[in-house]
Amino acid sequence: xxxxxxxxxxxxxxxxxxxxxxxxxxxxxxxxxxxxxxxxxxxxxxxxxxxxxxxxxxxxxxxxxxxxxxxxxxxxxxxxxxxxxxxxxxxxxxxxxxxxxxxxxxxxxxxxxxxxxxxxxxxxxxxxxxxxxxxxxxxxxxxxxxxxxxxxxxxxxxxxxxxxxxxxxxxxxxxxxxxxxxxxxxxxxxxxxxxxxxxxxxxxxxxxxxxxxxxxxxxxxxxxxxxxxxxxxxxxxxxxxxxxxxxxxxxxxxxxxxxxxxxxxxxxxxxxxxxxxxxxxxxx
Numbered sequence: 001x002x003x004x005x006x007x008x009x010x011x012x013x014x015x016x017x018x019x020x021x022x023x024x025x026x027x028x029x030x031x032x033x034x035x036x037x038x039x040x041x042x043x044x045x046x047x048x049x050x051x052x053x054x055x056x057x058x059x060x061x062x063x064x065x066x067x068x069x070x071x072x073x074x075x076x077x078x079x080x081x082x083x084x085x086x087x088x089x090x091x092x093x094x095x096x097x098x099x100x101x102x103x104x105x106x107x108x109x110x111x112x113x114x115x116x117x118x119x120x121x122x123x124x125x126x127x128x129x130x131x132x133x134x135x136x137x138x139x140x141x142x143x144x145x146x147x148x149x150x151x152x153x154x155x156x157x158x159x160x161x162x163x164x165x166x167x168x169x170x171x172x173x174x175x176x177x178x179x180x181x182x183x184x185x186x187x188x189x190x191x192x193x194x195x196x197x198x199x200x201x202x203x204x205x206x207x208x209x210x211x212x213x214x215x216x217x218x219x220x221x222x223x224x225x226x227x228x229x230x231x232x233x234x235x236x237x238x239x240x241x242x243x244x245x246x247x248x249x250x251x252x253x254x255x256x257x258x259x260x261x262x263x264x265x266x267x268x269x270x271x272x273x274x275x276x277x278x279x280x281x282x283x284x
Contacts, residue, residue, distance in 0.1 A: 005217065006233035008210030013079055013088075014240045015202050020080035022196070024188040026181065028203070029076055031192075033069070033177030035204025040171050052171055055164050064156035064169075065176030067149045068211075072177070074146035081139035084241035085249050088234050090143035097151035105155050157215055166215045173211055174204075 012032070019028045045052055055061050078087045160169065192200065241247035 005210050005213040007236060008206045008213065010233055010236040010240055012203060012206040012210060013075070013084060013237065014244055015199050015206065016076050017079045017084060018244065019196065019199055019203070020076060023190055023192065025076050025080050026073070026184045026188040027190060029069075029072055030178070030181035030185055030188075031200040032072065032076075032203040032207055033174050033181055035201050036208045037171070037174035037178045037204075039201075039204050039208055040167075040174055044167055044171070048167070052168060055168055055172065057160050057163050060156060060160045061164070061169065061172040062176060064153060064160065065173045066180075067153040067156060068173055069177045069180055071146045071149035071153060074142040074149065078139045078142035078146060082137060082143070083247035083249065084245070085234065085238040085247060087139075087143045088237045089249075090140055091147040091150070092234065093144065094147040094151045094154075097147060098154050101151055101155045102158075105159070154214075161215065166212065169215055170208065170212050174208070 016028055016032065019031075023031075040052075075087070075091065078090075157169070238247075238249070
């Protein structure tokens with residue numbers, strides 16, 4: 001399930017970077033959410049009717065969807081300037097942040113050794129970003145902003161799981177993003193080429209399926225354990241960046257990616273060991 005999610009997000013981000021070469025980033029973000037919402041209305045409204053909109057957690061749904069919108073804006077902005085693999089490597093501080101926030105907000109337990117791995121991962125993110133260097137691209141800060149928003153988004157998804165139907169949660173993701181970005185559209189609109197319309201629809205389809213898989217996965221697993229397995233996306237995004245855009249990460253970035261991935265996988269391994277040893281009541 002998580003591997004399929006990683007492939008969906010790879011398609012989403014590759015398509016977004018390709019479109020951002022022609023269209024303003026806010027317009028690409030708008031298309032991602034509007035196409036997502038239209039697909040959901042076509043697929044689910046005929047069978048569910050107004051039940052598609054029914055939620056018992058409207059405030060939480062709004063907060064969660066707003067966090068994802070913030071992450072998407074920062075992420076699409078970053079990939080429009082930087083290679084896909086480098087943005088993904090920086091954003092992979094998110095699973096480490098998820099673990100930190102899971103301890104604080106979800107009361108999950110984390111061992112000392114996992115805290116050490118988290119600190120190593122954070123330090124290595126700085127190794128990639130290279131603060132203070134003349135080579136520092138401001139777009140790297142957008143990638144960090146995306147990671148921060150996305151980690152809180154995953155925590156919110158975990159907190160509301162079980163309260164609303166996953167399809168309803170997914171619909172509010174699209175609805176909130178569409179409404180917010182429509183207000184920005186008059187300032188960023190550019191008439192799309194009809195040949196690009198399938199790619200705009202692909203944004204929505206890949207985003208919808210990827211986040212549906214994430215919601216379902218977070219219903220059955222801890223946030224801190226699940227998120228590191230998204231590291232497989234680093235492989236797919238590196239291949240996609242090379243094939244589509246000719247991107248080749250430098251040695252500095254490759255070393256940084258390897259250390260971040262190792263830290264994240266150690267956190268995941270440590271979590272699974274703890275989960276086997278602790279009663280389920282300790283999770284929540």
